[in-house]
Amino acid sequence: MKLPSRLALVLLLTCAQPVLAANDKTQGRHEPAATYHNYCSVCHGDRGDGKSRAQKSLNPPPADFTNQQIASRLTRDSMIAIVANGKPGTAMVGWSTQLSKKDIEGVVDYVRNTFMPATATKGPNRGRDIYARTCSVCHGDKGNGSSWAAANMQKPPIDFTSPRASAELTRERMITAVSHGRPDTAMPGFATQLSKADIETVVDYVRATFMRDAPIPGISGTYAHGTPGGGKDASQPSTHVKIDMSAPMPDGLKGRAARGEAFYLANCATCHGNTGDGRGPRAYFINPKPRNFLHAASRAAFNRPALYLAVAKGKIGTEMPAWNKVLDAQQIADVSEFVFQRFIREDKKASAGKSDS
Numbered sequence: 001m002k003l004p005s006r007l008a009l010v011l012l013l014t015c016a017q018p019v020l021a022a023n024d025k026t027q028g029r030h031e032p033a034a035t036y037h038n039y040c041s042v043c044h045g046d047r048g049d050g051k052s053r054a055q056k057s058l059n060p061p062p063a064d065f066t067n068q069q070i071a072s073r074l075t076r077d078s079m080i081a082i083v084a085n086g087k088p089g090t091a092m093v094g095w096s097t098q099l100s101k102k103d104i105e106g107v108v109d110y111v112r113n114t115f116m117p118a119t120a121t122k123g124p125n126r127g128r129d130i131y132a133r134t135c136s137v138c139h140g141d142k143g144n145g146s147s148w149a150a151a152n153m154q155k156p157p158i159d160f161t162s163p164r165a166s167a168e169l170t171r172e173r174m175i176t177a178v179s180h181g182r183p184d185t186a187m188p189g190f191a192t193q194l195s196k197a198d199i200e201t202v203v204d205y206v207r208a209t210f211m212r213d214a215p216i217p218g219i220s221g222t223y224a225h226g227t228p229g230g231g232k233d234a235s236q237p238s239t240h241v242k243i244d245m246s247a248p249m250p251d252g253l254k255g256r257a258a259r260g261e262a263f264y265l266a267n268c269a270t271c272h273g274n275t276g277d278g279r280g281p282r283a284y285f286i287n288p289k290p291r292n293f294l295h296a297a298s299r300a301a302f303n304r305p306a307l308y309l310a311v312a313k314g315k316i317g318t319e320m321p322a323w324n325k326v327l328d329a330q331q332i333a334d335v336s337e338f339v340f341q342r343f344i345r346e347d348k349k350a351s352a353g354k355s356d357s
Contacts, residue, residue, distance in 0.1 A: 032110035033208070035103055039095070040111075042282070047161075047210075048115030049142075058091045065115040066142060074116075079108045114209050117141060127205025130198055135206070138186065143210030155185045160210035169211070174203045245303045245345070253329060255304070255337020263335045271319065276343035290319070293343035302344050307336040 037046065043062040045052040050064035063070055083104045086094035095104060113125040117132075132141075138153070140146040143160035150156050158165055178199045181189035190199065249255055265274065271290040273280040278292035291310075292298060302310070311332050314322035323332060 032103075032106035033114075035099065035107040036110050039099075040107065043091070047142075048111060060090055062091075065111055066117065068117050071116040076108060076112060079111070080104055083108060125205075126198065127201040128209075130194065130202040131205055134190065134194070135202065143206060149186075153186045157186070160206055166211050171203060171207060174206070175199055178203060243301055243303050243306065247303045247305050249304045249308055249333045249336070251329065253308075253333040255333040255335075255340070256330075257334070257338040257341045259331075260334035260336065260338030261342070263331065264338050268335065268339075276339065293339060299344050302340070304336060304340050307339055307344070308332055311336050 036044075036048075041052065043052055043055075043058065044050055044065065045055075045062070048065040049067075050062040052062065055061050063074075065071060065074075082092060083099075084094055084096040084101075086092050099107070113128055131139075136147070138145075138147055138149050138157040139160065140150070140157070144162075145157040145159040147157070158169075160169075177187060178194075179189055179191040179196075181187050194202070264272075269280050270282050271280045272278055272293065273283070273290075276293035278290040278295075280290060283290050293302070310320070311327075312322065312324040314320045323335075327335075
């Protein structure tokens with residue numbers, strides 16, 4: 001569904017915009033790959049192609065950095081300015097208050113060197129350049145084996161973006177294949193053309209750009225809203241206090257669960273999961289993990305007022321944003337009511353729309 005402009009803007013903030021702790025020395029300078037995946041990929045996609053859950057909700061959609069025409073228009077200086085100050089008429093916000101100048105330059109260079117076509121950008125990236133002139137003719141510009149040459153091969157080139165590639169291709173195996181070729185395939189050996197360092201460089205480029213098989217240091221959003229305290233699992237509430245599960249919404253509000261369901265599936269399920277189990281598609285790199293509403297502790301602690309407060313105010317030390325910045329009180333009550341009826345209360349077979357009126 002199309003979201004209103006104010007709501008579209010918040011998708012950037014939902015899992016991306018951090019409030020950095022000024023006195024937290026562990027923040028330091030971010031690794032560019034971690035900066036991109038923690039702050040940018042929610043809209044621009046894990047592979048820089050704009051294919052994210054936000055893609056259909058933002059107008060105009062997030063930039064596809066892999067597109068030749070788009071990449072050709074974006075100079076390094078213009079990208080630095082956009083990341084720092086935002087871009088009027090789009091959902092792209094400025095990051096100069098959250099990221100240092102070096103962080104911004106680093107993430108821009110990461111995008112340019114990792115996602116953008118080599119012919120569209122200038123600057124040193126040995127791995128990308130070697131891949132473009134030596135490997136892309138068979139494996140394709142995007143590493144997916146889609147190329148004009150592939151149609152003429154008895155065994156098609158491996159798709160580096162596939163789960164199979166990530167599961168089977170170790171770094172050592174890839175270095176061997178690039179060095180000596182693969183028997184019974186069109187893959188030749190390049191040890192006589194490329195140095196050992198160049199072979200390792202292009203292999204590392206392929207693994208970092210197309211495969212995403214290894215965890216990137218810092219890619220967890222752990223410090224996105226300040227440092228979680230005490231090493232405790234903040235994804236589950238305490239069960240020491242008895243909660244009145246019959247308590248109504250605050251301020252006389254009555255939630256409309258059917259309307260809340262539409263909002264939840266469009267905006268909350270990406271972290272909390274369609275079934276409320278905290279295993280949404282973005283949950284894999286969020287720490288602390290998103291709330292599991294099916295957990296016994298959640299069902300014991302989250303009545304309607306607690307859910308309303310959590311949605312409205314967010315939670316420090318987690319990726320949960322404060323939705324009262326973009327939603328009105330009734331909308332917050334609606335999504336809270338849906339969560340309460342669908343996931344929290346024991347009578348899970350009850351229709352989520354019974355309280356709608």
